[in-house]
Amino acid sequence: MIGGIPILENEEFIQEFVEEARLHIQQVESNLLGLANNYQDDELINELFRSVHSIKGTAGFFGLDNIVGLSHSMESLFGDVRNKRIQLDNLSIDALLSANDYLKDMVDHVASSHEMDISPFVDKLGGFSHNPPMVGLAGEIQDNSPSNLRQSLSNIVIDESIRVPIGLLDNLMNLASELVLGRNQLLRILEGERKEIEGLDPILQNIDHITSQIQEGAMQTRMQPLGNVFNKFPRLIRELSRQLKKDIKLEMDGNQVELDKSIIESLGDPLTHIIRNAADHGIEDPEERESLGKERQGTIRIGAFHEGGYVSINISDDGSGIDTKSLKKKILGSGLKTKEELADMDERQILDHVFLPGLSTASSVTDVSGRGVGMDVVRTNIERMGGTIEIQNRIHQGSSFILNLPLTLAIISSIIVEASGQKFALPQADLQEMVRVKPGNRDRRLQYIKGSMVLRLRGGLLPIVSLSEVLGLEMEGENPKRSRDLSEIIRILIIKIGSKRFGLMVDGIHDDEEILVKPLPIHLKSCKCYSGVTILGDGDIAMILDSDGIAGQAKLEFTDHIKELDEENDEEKTGDGHETMLLFSCLGPEIMGIPLSMASRVEEIYGEDIQHIGKGKYIKYRDQSLRLVSPHDHLPIHKGEYGNTKLYVIIPKLEKYPMGLLVHKIHDTAILDTKLKEQDTKVNGIDGTTFWQDKIISILNLEELIEMSLGEDNL
């Protein structure tokens, strides 16, 4: 009996089985009762057979032998009935019903089901299979007759979880967000009366609070465990091992982590692709592993955990890692970059080329993977969901892919833009930066090439698409391309889709707005420029723009040779008092920022890479020693020591003082208001504060910080 052990390991899946088995058991009950009216109903008998069969099948998978045993007896009886070997009667239906009840008992107490005795029921059912139906005993079973049972059975309720059509949940979520909208309107209108009308304030607060909770709750109903995607990977690894003649072990963690249903559904393909790559190119042949002093068996790990508002999924292998030397050769060979350009790049930038189309790191093409298509699609798909993907690589030790995904697709950050008087929502995930083109600025100029507009930005050339034009909002025949007055300020959104970039020209840029994404109505599926619909704060419907579709509609052709815009060499000023900030934190919860334009590079290191000389910390960087400054050593923030964890070093553009800023976490880059709010008491090393996602950001003064560190370290 192995019933006890697997249960512990597969608790999530067992729970799913229990829910499903309960549904089947209920179905069996009602079908048996239906049969009591018409013993010859073939359709019902077939259904009964199928229900019991699927309980048996899944129970067998978990080694729930008693459930298998009893459902098997029931199944064979239904089989005999189906093949007209025996005929059901009241007596046998009663026996089946009581067997079914016992089955339900076992499913309800699945953990102890292996201790329950099924023999009386198996024997009884067995009796029917071999003997002709007994007649004339009906009198004895009056109390238990199906018609009496019918009433008591109707009282059965399945507790803990219920199945609901997804449409119902979607509807609930829509209504919840509508409620939020209504609340906002109510609060706005009553703002002036809050103090005037006695008792209004607490009521409004209560409504405010409850509405948020309802919306949250409605969102949660769509959450599903990652196990729904992960559970197909053991099989995948088994097949890959056989196909590739490798010995691979799969370790999974985080099955229970939940994500929105729509994200779960679109994660399958990207994850499968990464796992295939890991098995094919990452894990070495057993012989090779042995000669390298590794275990013959390779390991692929998939882990998932919550982090902030995101879910992080990590797929790592202990294989060969990506050989950046041969990757460089590949990049050179494919003509994507010149030798000089490559020499200037750090490892991370070089690894990033894995995500470009047409580049495979595999030395040979196999059935499984290696054609150089795929990783670009993986990245595009992940970014589409509002997520990010990055590689960590250690040669001969393996590589990992780290995916960061938002918890839900349904609400995304977007920016509201205007074209020809109509508002559209553009997902923030697609937006790289916003550029205002003023006449006379030589760094960013709009020019026409054969009637098509291009933007010269920081030495690069970007194709420009006019939103009004691509959507057909500008009348044809007016030669709109020429009519644009270049002497005005023109707003351009730089759009990134995977490795592609283009500029989208709009008439106006409104606020950021968190929007609830609704699917595109079926009759608009042919409109490639839209990915969905949303209802804005004012109740109006706005179309959500699909950047990829717009590029397609505008017939943009992307070569992979587009010169990457050197984002870091230019001041990222996007408007008055706004600047792109690089946000990070040390051990504590405090978030700090420096202008992105101040940072020349961000390096990833491990705690063990740090060398201590006196009080100072150093790392080897480009064959030189680089002094590290830990902000928490000098600033009034949460203090502590790093263990041997992954850390980041931000290398600022400060020629005078070569140094690296040692931080624990890089959060994001964001365009923030940097009209600094002076602090009450001036702290050395901090220039002021601003806000990001309602959190306070301390803006560091690097020069002061360095001076402080020099003082403390050297004196």
Add this chain to the structure above:
Amino acid sequence: MTGKILTFHLNNELFGIDIGLVKEINRKIKYTPIPGGPEYIIGLFNMRGQVVTIFDFVYKLWDKKGHIPDSPTCIILKSQSMGNEHIGFLVDRAEDVLDVSPELCEPLPGNIDHIDQQYIREMVKFEDDLIMIVNPDKILSMEDHN
């Protein structure tokens, strides 16, 4: 057919629709046009948080753009064959609800050519008026999009 029909004016002609198919009538609606969308779609309308796709029946029936008043009236259909989607169409004016009995009904005369025969289910003869009963399923079906 037998039962109640909702009558409405469209492009100066009188039509009817089985009232069982109608969810509600919204007057003076505000909608969002879809630049680059199909010509037979007027736009999207926010019905209490549900997105309603508004069809141009004039375009479907006469193959030309209908006149859209400033504050149009929209008949919204119960979602049936279209899954969870809500569909509506603009009318010039919604009129009365009338009782129809089989003896009032007549198949479509063969000489009506400017209307695609399949879009009209049958004619209903009242004393003063002839009412065309529309077949929304056919009008909305995806197959005959040009």
